[in-house]
Amino acid sequence: MNIQDSVSVVTGGASGLGAGVVKGLTERGGRVVILDLPGSAGADAAASLPGQVRFVGVDVTKPEQVLSAVDEAAAAWGRIDALVSCAGISSGERMLTRSGALHSLEHFRAHIEVNLIGLFDVLRRVVAHLNRNEPNSEGERGVVVNLGSIAGIEGQVGQMSYSSSKGGVIGLTLPLARDLGSRGIRVVTICPGIMDTPILSSLTPDQIEGIVAGNVFPKRLGQPADVADLVCHVFANCYLNGAVIRLDAGMRLNF
Ligand SMILES: NC(=O)c1ccc[n+]([C@@H]2O[C@H](COP(=O)([O-])OP(=O)(O)OC[C@H]3O[C@@H](n4cnc5c(N)ncnc54)[C@H](O)[C@@H]3O)[C@@H](O)[C@H]2O)c1
Numbered sequence: 639m640n641i642q643d644s645v646s647v648v649t650g651g652a653s654g655l656g657a658g659v660v661k662g663l664t665e666r667g668g669r670v671v672i673l674d675l676p677g678s679a680g681a682d683a684a685a686s687l688p689g690q691v692r693f694v695g696v697d698v699t700k701p702e703q704v705l706s707a708v709d710e711a712a713a714a715w716g717r718i719d720a721l722v723s724c725a726g727i728s729s730g731e732r733m734l735t736r737s738g739a740l741h742s743l744e745h746f747r748a749h750i751e752v753n754l755i756g757l758f759d760v761l762r763r764v765v766a767h768l769n770r771n772e773p774n775s776e777g778e779r780g781v782v783v784n785l786g787s788i789a790g791i792e793g794q795v796g797q798m799s800y801s802s803s804k805g806g807v808i809g810l811t812l813p814l815a816r817d818l819g820s821r822g823i824r825v826v827t828i829c830p831g832i833m834d835t836p837i838l839s840s841l842t843p844d845q846i847e848g849i850v851a852g853n854v855f856p857k858r859l860g861q862p863a864d865v866a867d868l869v870c871h872v873f874a875n876c877y878l879n880g881a882v883i884r885l886d887a888g889m890r891l892n893f
Contacts, residue, residue, distance in 0.1 A: 639774070639781055639873045642667035645715045647708070649698060649725035649760055652678035654835030655785060656724030658862020659869050663722075664690045666870060671711035671718075673698070673760065674725065698725050698756030708763035717771060720781040721764040722869055723757045726803075728837055730796035746799040753803035757784060758810065768823050776876045779822040783869050784811065786829040788884055792891045804829075808882050815880035824879040826872045831886025834859040854888025 646663055650656035651672035660670050660683060669690050674680040676695030684693035692714045696707035712718050727749060733741045761782055768780030789797050790804025808827055815825040832838070832849050838859070841849075850857050868885055872878050 639719060639778055639876070641870060641873050644668045644719040644873070645671070645717055646720040646722060647671050647673055647711050647718055647760070647764055648722045649673045649757070650785075651722075651724065652680035652683060652693075654724070654837065655830065655833060655862050655865045656722070657683065658866045659722050659724060660691060662863065662866025662870050669715055671714050673707050673711065698760055699751045701759055704756075704759045704763055708760065708767070711764075712767045718764055718767040718780070719771065720783070720873060721761060721768075722783045722785075723760060724785045725756060725760075726753045726785065728800050730794075731799065732796045733798065741798065746802070749799035749803040750806070753800070754806040757807060761814075765818065765823065769821055773822050777822045778824070778876055780824075781873055782814070782818075782823065782825045783872050784825070784827040785865075786811075786827045786882065788829045788831050788886050788889065788891060790829060791884075794891050794893050811882055812880045819879070824872075824876070826878055826880075827882045828865065828868055828872070829882060829884045829886070830865055831860055831884070831889040833865065834861055850887075852889050852892070853886075856887055858887075860885065860887065 641663060646668055648656050648659050648670050651660045652674035663670050671692045672680040672683060673694050673696050680693035684691045694707045694710045696703045731741050731745045771779040773779050784807050786807045787804040789801045790808045793801025811825055811827040850859055
C-alpha cells in the first residue's frame with residue numbers, strides 16, 4: 639500500500655509510539671485520523687497539521703463511542719485505508735503482595751478492556767470500512783497493524799494483566815489475517831521492546847541504563863521513530879501478513 643495520500647486511523651496517536659507513527663505517516667504524505675481519549679493531546683496534534691491530521695476523541699472501551707468515532711474518521715477524508723492500534727495502558731501488580739493481599743480483578747479487567755477488547759472493537763469497526771475499498775493492483779484493500787509487546791511473549795514479574803492482554807493481541811493476529819485474506823486485508827502485530835515514551839517517565843537514568851544493558855544491540859531505548867519506520871515498511875510490503883514481529887534490539891525480558 640502506498641502511504642502517499644493514504645488515510646490511516648491511529649489509536650493512541652496523541653502520545654508516545656502512536657504519536658511517532660502519526661509523524662512517520664504524515665512525513666511520507668499520508669493522512670491520519672487520531673483516535674484517542676478526549677482529554678489527550680490529539681486535538682493539538684490535529685491543529686498543528688490540519689491538512690493531514692484530524693482528531694476524534696474516544697474511549698476505546700465504550701462500544702457506542704467506538705462506532706461513532708470510526709464513522710467520523712471515515713467521513714474525514716471519505717475512506718480509511720489502514721489502522722494502527724497503539725492505544726494502551728500498562729501498570730504492574732503482583733499476584734500476592736508482601737502482606738499477602740491478592741491481585742485485584744479490576745486491574746486485570748482494565749488491561750483486557752483497553753488493550754484487547756478495545757483494540758478488537760476498533761478493528762472490527764474499521765474492517766467494515768476497509769472491506770468497501772476498491773482493491774489495488776495487488777488485490778489489496780487495507781492493512782491492520784496492532785501494537786503488541788514482547789511482554790506478551792515473555793512477561794515480567796507483576797505483568798500478568800498487561801502480558802495477558804498483549805498475548806491476546808498476538809493470538810488474534812494469524813486467525814484475523816486468515817479471516818481477511820480473501821478480502822485483501824493484511825494483519826501484522828509489532829511487538830516493541832523497551833521504548834522511550836511517557837510510560838517510562840517514572841524511571842531514573844540508572845534504571846534505564848540497567849534495562850538497555852539487556853539489549854543485544856544497540857544499547858539504547860527504542861524510539862517512536864523505530865516503530866514508525868517498521869509500520870511504514872509493513873504498509874509498503876504487501877508480502878508481510880499474519881506475522882508477529884519483535885522490535886527489541888535482541889532484548890529478552892528475564893526479570
Ligand atoms: N513504551 C513501551 O516501552 C512499549 C513497549 C511495548 C509495547 N508498547 C505498547 O505500545 C502502545 C503505545 O504505548 P506508549 O508507550 O506510546 O504509551 P503512551 O501512554 O505514551 O500512549 C498510549 C496512548 O493510548 C491512549 N489511551 C489509553 N487508554 C485509552 C482508551 N481507553 N481509549 C483511547 N485511548 C486510550 C492514551 O491516551 C495515550 O495517548 C501501547 O499499546 C503499549 O502497550 C509500549
